[in-house]
Amino acid sequence: MAKEGYDDIRRYKLDQVENNRETKVLHAYRPVGRGAAPEDDSISLSIKGPKHWASVKWRDIQVGDLVKLKRDENIPADMVLLYSDGTNGIAYIETMALDGETNLKSKQAPPSLSKRCTSEDDINACRALVVVEDPNIDLYNFDGRVTVEGETMPLTTNEILLRGSTLRNTSTAIGMVINTGEECKIRMNANKSPRIKSPAMQVISNKIVVLLVVFVIILALFCTIAYQIWSERVEENAWYLANAHVPFSQIIVGFVILYNTLIPLSLYVSLEIIKVGQLILMSDVEMYDPETDTPMVCNTTTILENLGQVDYVFSDKTGTLTDNIMKFRKLSVAGYAWLHDIDFQKEAALAEQSREGINNENSKPKGKGKGIAKRYSKKKTSGSAPESLIESETSSCSILRSDSARTSGSISLWKSSARPSKVQPGMRTEELLKFMQHKPHSVFTKKAKFFLLSIALCHTCLPEVQESGEFDFQAASPDELALVKAAQELGFMVIDRAARSITLTYPGGPDPMEQITESYDILDVIEFSSKRKRMSIIVRFPNGKICIFCKGADSAIMPRLKLAPLAMEKKQEVTRRSSVRKSMEADQALRRLSEQSPRTSFSRPSMNASRSRKSTGNPRTSMASARLRPIRDELDSWLKQREHDVDMEAGPEDLSAYQSPRASMNRMSFASDRRFSSYDDDLDDLIDEALVLDDAAVFGRCFQHIDDFASEGLRTLLFGYRFLDEQEYTGWKKIYLDATTSLVDRQKLIENAGEMIEQNFDLAGATAIEDKLQKGVPETVDKLRRANIKIWMLTGDKRETAINIAHSARIAKNYSEVIILDHKTGEVEQRMATTLLDISKGAIAHSVIVVDGQTLSEIDANETLALLFFDLVVIADSVICCRASPSQKASLVRKIRTKVTKSITLAIGDGANDIAMIQEAHVGIGVSGKEGLQAARISDYSIAQFRFLQRLLLVHGRWNYIRIGKYILSTFWKELMFYLVQAIYQKWAGYTGTSLFESTSLTVFNTLFTSLPVIFLGIFEQDLNASTLLAVPELYTQGQRNEGFNIKKYIGWMFMASSESMIIFFTMILEMHNKTYMSAIGWAVSIGGWFLWTLFLSAVYKPGKTYPLYPIKDGFIKFFGHDLLWWMVLALALACLILFEIGVSSVRKSFWPTDTDVFQALQKDKNIRERFEEAIRSEQEGDDEVEKGREKTSMEARREGEIQELLDRPRVMDGAITDAEVVRSPVEMNESNVLRSTSGRHLTRRKFSTDGHSGRGGGTEEFELVSRTSVPPKTRHSVDIAEILMRG
């Protein structure tokens, strides 16, 4: 209770913080008429007194107040925008916290108002009547009107700023408050009365307590009846017991009192203590984010154990899974795809710089066969690489000048989180630039240049010169920003954007250093809308030509291409190919699922392996490790299988047929060429001009690239352009002008006008933007999935974005069947039905249901649809819900919680729009990220990063669950064991209810002797190491299946307890044959290990205060303490108990082991433990490229040793062993150092990852390996040549 009170106080304090935030309110007037018309908050502005902007606390804001907002301020209440100093009176707001959408939204004050509200005085002079709708829940619609001087205008969402959003890119905005406090839309969306959360386990323990009550009553009744019988037989005849008969009522009450301690009342008290202890121990440094200085925070302790039983995770997207940072990642131009990873290189360079100081001359190339390594390392050190890197940070153009060594190093540093094993194309944008510079007049260069130009032109960003002289941009959407940034990095820099023109600088001309500055007139901008899915810009080139650039989703642009039919055809081809690949992967995934029956897949061969090893009689020096080796290796391969998802590209040899032949070949050839030939030749080979001119080929490859990009979870955009002649433009311009000035259906007219001009485009190219996931998100998602947790993504964002993110976060896999439910297509029900059928047939390897908010509300409205829907989503592997309002998110969570009653739901989110969902779920987690703390405040637990969720759930959740389970069990156990002895004793006491134990001891048994051991158990128990739990998330399922504490387990423990109490009693009888009562007391007390208590009693009891029934004074010290016999009995009894326990549990563990037992055994082994730790570390490294080189240390060395061992081993025992002996490390896999080592046919091939520029340390060793196993980039090369020939 006190704890909950404390929680409340904490929340109250957090509320206070929110309430006490300040904002500027104009103090000059008194709103009149408030309350006059409660339905419509009709307020007219009147003037009184002096005017000034006063700081007012959020909680004091009232309806009708005029609030002035500065840039990046949070909006304190729902407001009507009156004025904004942005261009055209536009204010940009970010609604991420509100609805999860990442785009900035432009809001425009009603022109008539904004005209009149430019200054304080104007506002005072302005008379307007604002009529708005009642407060309601709908975030996307608004009704109202404003009357200014007789002119009435409608108010729609376009004029409304909602609380929970933030003002962006607009220096000042003034608004009038229309809803405050609980009437704000965001609050209306919130849960009004959040339910009180209680742990799921409590249900069971409560049941057991009830059961125990019944048991006690039965026991008491039984004893009472037995007493009546005994009384008749013995008591009646015993003269010494004359009149000693105990009446019925007394005896039954006596028994109930005697046995009531069976019901552990202390359970609930100690549970609270335990939870506080657990809480303290949960402050894990691994869950501390040093960047934001945020540790994990528990806001409640009541539901700690629920963390160990989560079945569903409902995650927000923005701010939770993603950082909302867009990165330009790839582009495809003229049939060639390029990777843009400058940011990674910078990071790596920085890391290298820091590292270089540390291990300067650490890595001398040694031994033979390191020629390559030597050459490269020399190049690196001798060349000006580091310097140029530094320069490249300062000047965006310096990449062009960078030393050739720059490109020599690595294959891409970036890897797709959706398909980590996919080999990234070797060509990077720097090489593109180099090529353009080298061959400025080739067709390809022209095309590429034009494409880059279109990227630089086709946007609505505004450049801003920072104090440092750098250019920064203001953009409506992070996507655009990423594009403009990328253009800048590639040399096309937007330096100015006046009202109607864009000024660019770009390198050109014969001298690469020379910058050309050009100004392009913007004639028109046809804005992006989610319906159009594209935006266009019409510019006049400096040379007077008019050109329209259009960018948009491929589905929007493709039909508008000049060669649309060809494009369609190519697209279909690509789609077919990818669907073939997808179905193959799905098949493989299905096969794998079905293969996982025990002992068939991988256990057998290893058995053979171990036997054959025995038979060869190859005595190993270290027997222990030899014995464990097969287990280790098996486990290793098994884990790997779990860790790595089906990905066809992992085995390229099977798949080359399905890949775009030219593309793949080209990549390969380039990759190998690059290393072994000089760069000039290289550049010549780079681009095939003939291909560039072949439209069909370009289309085909471009769509292949788009498909690839998309499958990697990147957001793709297609760019088109067309030159217009003056006449066409002027003709269209008229129509467009009409449209923009039209008063009715303006939007529709603009769309139509756009439709007219956006035709017959030429394909400029495609871009791919990565929505940067938070660190470790895909890995966490994978882990959680392995832990049998279903991850749902509920977001307010667009469907395409959501699906993209789902792919890159691996919520959806590349072979997943994505089922989109859309009410617009109208066949929702049928689609759901077929999918349901497919899934239950097992025909779908991985199903992802995508549903949007509107469809969801329609489904909700229809009972049968709703039933079908929930049947479906419950068995689907994942669900993505886009464009969902906060209340929809919450209702989804609630539905699952109520529909799948046994499941525990967890909601995680960071923004105010997630609050309802967080409150609704069994466990609510707030990400205390950048979006402020609204979610973190109301959540049960708050963490700084999504990836901490895996530790929170898999380690702490599970520990807490196990702990509490064991605690409850052992509490019940001790109670039953101790008090059942009493019950048994009754037989020898004539069922008269005499207590076996002295009453004080009896009272303190629970509190003093036995509470501490169970409490410690409840706080400190760790059944498995953290690393084991993280490496094997499957162990988490224990909690989901309620295995930590259930009735079955309870009965088992109680059986043990009763048997043990028998043992205790009968050994005690032994003792009492000969001794008296008191030894029994001391004895029973000592069972709990509390001799101390007896000593204490012996010393404390005064002779005056006597207890003849239980002679205690000095009893322990002087009498039975001295009595050898007594000790012997004690020893015997304890030994019996221990043996009994140990015997039973060891038999159980060996014949019916649980997962925990198995892994307890496994983690004892040092190597396996290292394997686990490695698995975790590799994951951390995987997304922490910067530290990668440093991290791989001892494990790496050990691996290498093992490989060496494998290679050295005589081939006698190949056959069966080979498969089992495959040593593959996820480290290497993740680092894209593909290391395959089997003893026979496979090659050991390694790619240089960071070593190119980072580790001279690690680099040499790996080269050594390459050379030893004689791997051959050469062979590759030759193959490529053959392919080239074929092509020719």
Add this chain to the structure above:
Amino acid sequence: MADPTPGMVHEDSIDSQDPRHQEEKKTKSRRPANTAFRQQRLKAWQPILTPKTVLPLFFAIGIIFAPIGGGLLYASAQVQEIILDYSNCFLDAPEFPASPATMPSNLVTSHFNNKNNAQDDAPTWSRRAINVTYGPDDPLVGSGNVPTWRCTLEFSIPANMTPPVLFYYHLTNFYQNHRRYAKSFNTAQLSGTAVSAYDVHNSDCTPLTTVTDPVTKKEKPYYPCGLAPNSVFNDTFYSPVLLNVKGADADNTTYVMQNTSNISWESDKKLYGESKYSSNWSQVAVPPNWLLRYPNGYSDAWHPDLVNDEQFQVWMRLAGLPTFSKLTQRNDTATMIVGRYSVDIDHHFNVTEYGGTKSIIISTRTVMGGKNPFLGIAYVVVGGICIVLGALFTVTHLIKPRKLGDHTYLSWNNEAPSSATHASGRDLGVEGHA
């Protein structure tokens, strides 16, 4: 150089940093303490119980316990004792002057080391009617003649019993642990306080608290009150007498056993005190069962002396089980030599009425206490079980060895076929494997 990475640039322009948040950064770090304790990385011993690992334990315990059991058995066997059940002596034994009859053998148990010396002269018993008197001769103060039976048991000691020689009485089916009985005494009264009639009446002594004086019509408390003192074992034991061995000249020698000191425990003694009732004995009543001894009530000359009545104190150390033995007299110095002894017992305590028995035990003692073969047996049995189990485990381990941590036993491996088809059978409520 302002922006180390492009990412940072983006953040600055697009994502607002909560300004308050940045301020907080400057304050002290909220990083949790990175100590082994807080991070739960304390070193721990994690034993894994498998048959293999507990094998040594089993064998060890077996090996330790079996000899201990043997030792205990030996020690127990060293104890020499004779148990004679004389419950029916006052009914069945031949009445004096008829010659003593052999006791039924089921009433006799004896354990002696020296089997060779075993004489065929079985214990005999006889009884005679006597009148005993308690207290001063004055019949107004003392008890006067109380008619009862004196039971004489004759038995042989085939081996010398080394001191201390202990003389117990042994009762069966006597429920000193009856809930009422066990509480039925008044500690204050026993420790000497003159508890008032009112207090006694409301004490645990129920149902034997006070009695209404027929003369004064006043409530008088029993002293001592309660069932437990009332039912004190009041048979009188005399020291055994070594009888004239046939043909020997020596007279009968009494083997003197004292019954007034060192029978009860030091701690028991402290519970009793000189009664304050001694100022006026008439204020208390004699418990019903004590009337035999105090038919005329208490007086200064003849009243219970609980402080020194160790036999009473022993009785009041209540037994936990319905079968118990209580020490009544002992000899700590002299050896009880081989020979035939007779013991006189004055019968007062009726056991047949409630179906119990009473016996005497004359026993020696070892470090392990009295005769108790059970403990030794238990040790041997436990040790034996351990070894058998150990052997069993060894055999199983040899025949069907289990690999350490065999992950093929993992539940999700076994479930895979079913969960493959319904990836979420649990959620469907199928519960095939749960």
